[in-house]
Amino acid sequence: MKKLLESDLKKLLKRGVTQIINEEELIKMLESGKPLRLKQGFDPSFTDIHMGHVVGLRKLRQFQDLGHQVVLIVGDWTARIGDPTGRSLTRPMLTAEQVKFNAQTYMEQFFRIVDKEKTEVRWQSEWFDKGKFGLEDVIRLTAKFTVAQFLAREDFAKRYAEGHAIAITELMYPLMQGYDSVMIEADVEFGGTDQVFNCMVGRQLQEMVGQRPQQVFLMPLLIGTDGVQKMSKSLGNYIGVTDPPNEMYGKTMSINDEMIIPYLELLTDMPDAEIEHNSARMSEGKINPMEVKKLLAHELVKDFWNAKSAGEAADEFARTVQHKELPVDITKVKIGLQVSLEYKVTRTLSALIVDAGLAKSRAAARRLIEQNAVDIDGKTVTIDISENEIRDGSIIKVGKRHYFEIVREK
Numbered sequence: 001m002k003k004l005l006e007s008d009l010k011k012l013l014k015r016g017v018t019q020i021i022n023e024e025e026l027i028k029m030l031e032s033g034k035p036l037r038l039k040q041g042f043d044p045s046f047t048d049i050h051m052g053h054v055v056g057l058r059k060l061r062q063f064q065d066l067g068h069q070v071v072l073i074v075g076d077w078t079a080r081i082g083d084p085t086g087r088s089l090t091r092p093m094l095t096a097e098q099v100k101f102n103a104q105t106y107m108e109q110f111f112r113i114v115d116k117e118k119t120e121v122r123w124q125s126e127w128f129d130k131g132k133f134g135l136e137d138v139i140r141l142t143a144k145f146t147v148a149q150f151l152a153r154e155d156f157a158k159r160y161a162e163g164h165a166i167a168i169t170e171l172m173y174p175l176m177q178g179y180d181s182v183m184i185e186a187d188v189e190f191g192g193t194d195q196v197f198n199c200m201v202g203r204q205l206q207e208m209v210g211q212r213p214q215q216v217f218l219m220p221l222l223i224g225t226d227g228v229q230k231m232s233k234s235l236g237n238y239i240g241v242t243d244p245p246n247e248m249y250g251k252t253m254s255i256n257d258e259m260i261i262p263y264l265e266l267l268t269d270m271p272d273a274e275i276e277h278n279s280a281r282m283s284e285g286k287i288n289p290m291e292v293k294k295l296l297a298h299e300l301v302k303d304f305w306n307a308k309s310a311g312e313a314a315d316e317f318a319r320t321v322q323h324k325e326l327p328v329d330i331t332k333v334k335i336g337l338q339v340s341l342e343y344k345v346t347r348t349l350s351a352l353i354v355d356a357g358l359a360k361s362r363a364a365a366r367r368l369i370e371q372n373a374v375d376i377d378g379k380t381v382t383i384d385i386s387e388n389e390i391r392d393g394s395i396i397k398v399g400k401r402h403y404f405e406i407v408r409e410k
Contacts, residue, residue, distance in 0.1 A: 001033050001067035012062055016055065016266045018193050021200070021216040029187065029215070038063050039186035039214070041073035041177060042110075044102035045094065049109050050238035051300075052222040052231035055266045056190050057113040059219060070119045072110060073180050074103050077124040081169045081176075109241050112304065120184075127183050128176065141175050144208060145201070150174070153197045178202035186214045192221045194230075222266060227256035245301045249313035250321070250401040252297035257282070257289040260296055268299045320401060327403055330395075331356050335387040336409035348384045349374070352396070356404040373399050 002008075009027070013020060020026055029036060040056050042049070060070045079099045094102075103123075111119070127133060150171050151157055159166055174197060181189055181202035189199045196218060203213040221230040224237025231238045239251045255263065261279050264270050278295070281287040294314065301310035319325045333356050335347065347355075350365035353374070359365035366384050368374055374381050375397040376390060390396075392408035 001035060002065070004030055004033075004066065008066060012059075012066075015272065016059060016219055017217070018220050019196075019216075019218040021196075021203075021218070026188065026215040026217075036063070036068045036187040037071055037185060038068055038188050038190065039071050039073060039181060039184060040190040041075050041078070041180060042106060043075040043079035044099055044106050045079050046233040047102050047105045048233070048240050048242055049106055050231055050233060050240050051263075051267055052192075052224070052238065054113060054241060055219050055222050056192070057110065058267070059217070060190060061114050064115055064118050070114055071184050071186065072114075072119060072121050073184070074106065074121065074123045075177075075180075076100065076103060077128045078173055078176050079103075081173050112241060122180075122184055124176070124180060127179075138172075141179060141205075142172075144205065145175070147171075174198040174201040175205075178205045181214050182206055182209055182211065185211060187212075188215045188217055190217045190219065192230075193218050194221060220262070220266065223259055223262070225251055225254050227259060239300070241304055245305045245309040245313040246316050246327075246401075248304065249297045249301050249310070249317055252300055253290075253293055253317060253321070254400070255293070257293070260289060260293050263296055264292075264299075268296065268303070270295075270299065317401075320403070326395065331404040332407050333404050334407050334409050335390065347387045349376075349381065349387070349390070349396075350384045352387060352390075352404075352406070353398055356396075356398070356402075358398045358402050358404070368398060 009030070012030075013023065013027070038060055040060060042053065064070050076096070076099050079102070080094050080096065107121070110116075110121075151160055153174075156166060156170075177198045178201035180186075182205050186202070186206075189202055191199050196216065199214075199216040199218075203216065206213045223229070224231035224235060225239065226235070226237040229235055229237060239248055243251065252263075260282070261275060264275050264278070278287070278292045282289050282292060297317075298310045298314060301313050316327060320327050333352050335352065348362075350359070350362040350369065353359045353365035353368065354362055359368060369381060369384055372380050372382060377394050387406075390406050392406060394406040395403055396406065397403050
């Protein structure tokens with residue numbers, strides 16, 4: 001264990017922290033010199049992780065560097081239920097196959113932030129799979145809490161008052177998350193501020209079985225690129241940790257000015273004094289917020305890729321967004337009659353956008369067109385036109401930063 005310094009405590013317990021339950025007890029545990037078991041769970045509801053996940057992983061890495069044991073829980077059971085936190089409606093359940101596929105991408109990305117050699121990865125299926133956790137266990141677990149306790153939770157109470165459905169499986173979610181703490185004997189659980197109820201259930205369950213109740217470490221939720229809701233794959237307001245450098249840089253540059261300082265505090269190692277200096281200069285009008293945002297974007301790309309990529313992404317942003325020039329390596333999409341068996345198929349603009357890799361489906365591409373987010377040679381297109389209406393050499397712009405060039409086959 002590394003000797004705990006006052007500067008370590010400040011870094012651990014103050015920056016990027018909303019609340020600690022119980023901070024005094026946690027400080028005593030840290031000062032004891034005993035390695036702590038630090039729990040954070042992740043539901044692989046989608047593929048890949050984003051910067052919202054990174055907030056917690058960075059804090060875990062700080063503890064890890066002092067010698068504490070990180071335990072990552074892969075919620076391969078709770079992901080099938082879906083945590084209702086922040087949602088107005090019940091989320092559809094995922095299949096075991098979907099969860100497993102998504103979880104594999106998580107495994108590849110966790111260790112871009114935390115130290116793999118110092119991390120214990122546990123899957124809920126270790127204790128919840130068939131034959132290990134039966135109906136008797138479910139009844140015993142649910143008997144420890146009342147419906148009234150769960151309806152006191154803010155999101156459940158709101159949905160109940162508004163007449164929205166609450167599935168019984170959703171009531172199981174906090175119990176299952178709490179039971180994870182019992183199974184790994186967690187000393188501290190980390191989570192966003194929307195997880196306080198679930199984390200406290202874990203404390204209560206540990207006390208009921210004779211374990212020392214875990215401390216709860218709550219961190220702020222990272223607001224997404226829309227500037228309104230927390231970062232989420234399902235809302236599309238995210239910056240992915242595996243986004244290509246230009247994409248990561250461009251998405252970061254799209255955030256609201258009010259989010260610059262929180263992003264610097266939660267996602268970078270920029271010293272507090274430098275962050276405060278930049279914040280003061282923006283408030284006093286001594287620096288354009290865009291310049292500080294560029295520092296943020298550069299730091300993120302450098303940390304997740306490298307300094308060279310960060311510099312190139314900055315140049316690309318300046319060229320394509322600020323100076324309205326075309327990218328250096330613009331994607332080319334061929335058009336013309338495509339032979340498929342005996343039939344000749346003519347594509348539409350939405351299909352070309354998918355072919356360029358700028359939408360996952362034609363439906364998604366059509367939504368972009370309907371939202372006036374697609375230009376052809378500088379003119380906004382509002383309908384899904386045929387490729388025959390697009391001339392050779394046309395430049396198609398999708399959103400603010402993405403371009404591709406049409407090459408008509410002879």
